[in-house]
Each structure stands twice: as structure tokens, then as C-alpha cells.
Amino acid sequence: MTLHGTARSQAAAPTTAKAAPGADGPGPRRRLGRRHREWIAAGLFIAPDALGLAVFVGLPMVLSVVLSFFQVSGFGSYEFVGLGNYARMMDDPLFWESMRITGVYVVVLVPLLFVVSLGLGLLVRQRVPGVGVFRTLFFLPYVISLVVVGLLWKFMFDDQVGVVNQGLRAAGFAGHSWLGDPSTALYSVIAVFVWVMMGYYMIIFLAGLQEIPREYYEAARIDGAGPWTQFRTITWPLLRPTSFFVLLMSTVAAITGGFELVFVLTEGGPANSTSLAIFYIYQQAFVFGEYGYASAMGTVLVLAMLLCSGAIFKATRGGRFDDDR
């Protein structure tokens, strides 16, 4: 490291008049050396992570686009087909159906998850006895894997013996084949996803709510503002950064995170009603070996996701996201 440091500062020497090797005053030489040592240290500190990210994140991102122009057959034969995969996508009703299902999924899930977790966040912000236990109970499902969650709800949603239908029948309603009926399967998957994730976003909302100074509410109360006015004039505007974060994260999570639930709960069925784009892409690639075609669809999905993120960013004016204080 020291060796390189010296080599680098010497190489840079001609640009700075006073730091010629051998004949330098201690002041400038040391400053230059220190700065360059800092650059090199930074390089060494970052290199392993940067290399890994480049190979396992950056390269795949680029490759995703490259692969989309090839027809790839099972064991590594690549044939350039230009926009062939994209043309094929245009004519593939199942792809469009999967994008439509993803759209419905996101449009129903994201607002529902938002409202439920904000509601829970407001409830568990109360300083009441037992609230710590309640927070724990709401948050707990989040630590369970989506595969286990899928199995658990498959058991609960079972037509005949599931506790959901047993409960409905006990209450005098008819049972329903929640996962077996194409008109309800997607909404059942959404309900399960909300159940898993609501505790996570509840905590994030809670953290945002706790940043709002209590004095604001006290002042509002003195002015005679009711709970609704307090929410509308204090909580809602001051929570905007958190809301932005939750919207963005849950949209990305919804587009990509439905996979395990669909895999375990419905396998895309019945009648393809839960075949989310991410699931359809997985099937094309790893069941049918269509890596090129699946990459083309993946690329379109990434673009759609970036568009969504951009739209959310615009609509909420970004909130505070990075450290731009």
C-alpha cells in the first residue's frame, strides 16, 4: 500500500510544481502523499464490494438486455435474433395477461398495504398498556419466510377443511374455494402478502410518526383540533418522506416479491389467474429453458418498474430519500 502510494504520488508529481521527487519541501509533499494515500485506501476498501457488485449485479443488468436479443437453447447455444424475442412478446397473450395481472396486483396491493400499515402504525403509536406486545404480534409474520407463509395459508384457505371456510360456515356463510376460483385467487394472494408485510411497514410508519414532535399535537389540541384535523394538518404532511419510501419500496416488493407466494399457493393458477409477470418469466426461463425470451420479458418488467418508481417519485416529489438534508 505504501509502495503504491509513493508510486502514485510520483506519477502525479509533474502536475504539481513543488512536489518533484527527491527535492520536495516536507509540507506540500506530505499533503499530496496523504491525499493520494487516501485515494488508494478508498480504492482498496471499496474494491471487493465494487467488484462483486459489478459481476453479480451490474453484469447481469447489462446481460439482461444482451440476452434479450438472443435465442438461447438449453445448454449454451446462442443465436442472435435481433428484436425477435420482443416481437414474440407482442404476440404472446400470456405475457400481456401476466403484465395485466401484475398491474392489478400492484394497484390493489400497494394502496391496501399502505392504508393497513399506516393504520396499524397510528394505532401502535398510542401510549397504552400492552402496546409493545401488540407491536410484536403485528410484526411477527414478517420474520417468517414466504414459503412457510404460503404453506400456512394454503392450509388455512383449503376448500373443505381450511379454518377460513370452517369459520365462515360456523358464522352461517357459505364456504368458498378461495384459491381455486380464478376470480378470487389473486385477491387471496394479495391478502396473504398484506398479512406478511404490514408489520414491516407498520414499523417504518411508526418510526416516521415518532419523528413528529409531540408539541405540534399538543398545540393543535389547545387550538381545538380534533383527531381528523390533527391527522390532516400535522401527521399527513410531515409523514410525506415516509409515505414516499413506503410507496416506492412496496411497489418494488410487490412486483418482484410475489413469486414465492404464487409458487407455493397457486402455481400461477387457476386458469393463469395468478400468473404474475415474475412467475411467468421464471417459468419461461427455468421450466422451458427460454433464457433469451425470458430476458426480453425481464427487461420490459425492469423498465416498467423504473417507470413506476419514476412516477411515484414525481407524484410525491421525492420526499426526503437520500441524505439531502
Add this chain to the structure above:
Amino acid sequence: MTDRARWALTALTGVLAVAAFFPVLWMVTASLKPRDDVNDGRLVPHDVTFGNFAYVFTEVPFARYLLNSFVVSAVVTVVALFLHSMAAYALARLRFPGREALFTVIFSTLLITAPVVLIPLFVVVRQLGMLDSYAGLIIPSIFNAFGIFLLRQFYLQLPRELEEAAIVDGCGHWRVYRSVVLPLSKPILSALAIFFFLANWNSFLWPLVATNDPDLTVVQLAISSFQSQYAASWNYILAAAVVAAAPMLVLFFGFQRQIVESVKTSGLK
């Protein structure tokens, strides 16, 4: 707020919390029921049996699957935290040209989540000859900008005087990182450690595409294929599910504060 309203809100919260927790409880108690009772619709088992668990462990090498998951999750967690904290330290505390640009590039990879680039990642890992190996399970899971991002935010808040003093004392950047910054980051490192372990223990999609070898099966894959094998034997499936979830539930009750802190940090900063 009136006392009555407060009381009503508390009751409402309690009822909702119990309802939210109910499915987990239902899974655990059902896994303790004998086969004939598993669908009896009772929360409290009539007969309690641990036979389902014994069956799961003897019928399939579940201990091996648990070990695989543990090894993968632990190695990813340790290596990731080490590399991420180094990178984050440099990005937050060292001055070098292109620092902001580099951070922006790293940060932007956060928007592209793994499942979407699954196919090209699979192709890369296959070209590197890492399919069906621990390396293939572990190495790609290490690199994720989320950890770098959170650690960088943490390091930005450290007072500069600490490292200035160390540098005046003649410490190199490595010593500063090792002896000053790392000890200070214990809280965030422990929070992130649990978060990473959790995420990797629960991961399913990558192991699903990256491994075929039964010796490399991780626990999430195992319960998924167990389910298709024992389709209607819910007592066994739920016992397997409880086994897969138990370490996380234990971890959760042990380190709840850290988990909640890491979630909070991820949302606030």
C-alpha cells in the same frame, strides 16, 4: 382523548393484533396434532404429539437442510458485513475523486432487485462454474447495496474528531477502520447481521434455480418439495414449516430490538 376512546382504541388494537398473530399460532398448534385431528378446527390440540416432528426428521434429512441453510446464511452475513462496512467507510469518510458518482451508481442498483435479473445472474454463475455449489449459493447473495447504503448513512454521522485524532496519532486508514470505526458500529452491525441472516435463511428463489444437488438443498426448498411429496398430510407439512420457521422465531424473540431497529433505520435515513 377521553378515557373511553383510549380504552376502545386499545381494545381494537389488541383484537387486531391477536387476529394478525392467529395464523402463526394456528400453524404451531396444528403441527402438534395427530394426523386425524389436524383438520378438526380446534385451536388447542386434543392430543399433543411430537410424532410429526420426529417423522419429518427421520423421513427426509431435515437436519442436513437446516445445516445447509445455517452455513449459507452465516457465511453470507459475516462476509457481507465485513465487505460492506469497509466500502461504506470509504464512501462516507474518505475523500477521493468520483466518490459521489460511485455512490450514486451503487445506490441505483438497489432499484433493480434480484429476481428481475435472475436469468442473467444464473447465466453468469453458470459460466463461472458455480452452479450446484456452496459458492454459487453464497457468493452472489453477498453483494447487495442495501447494507452499504445503511452503513454509509451510519458512518456519515460519526464525529470526524475521532478519526482525526487517530490519524494524528499516526494510524493508517485500516487502523482507523479496524480500531475506531468498527467498534463504534457494533449496534448497526448487529442489527444488520440479524437482518441479513433472516433474509438469507428465508431466501428461496435463488437456491431454487442455482442448485439441484440434494446435498445442497436449503430448508426453504426442502419444505416446498416436502409439500408436493406429502400433499395432503398437513400435520407433517406444518411440522416441517414450523421447523423452518422456528430459528427465525427464536431469533426474533431474542433480538427483537435489533430487528426493529434495522427496519426503522432502513426507512428513516
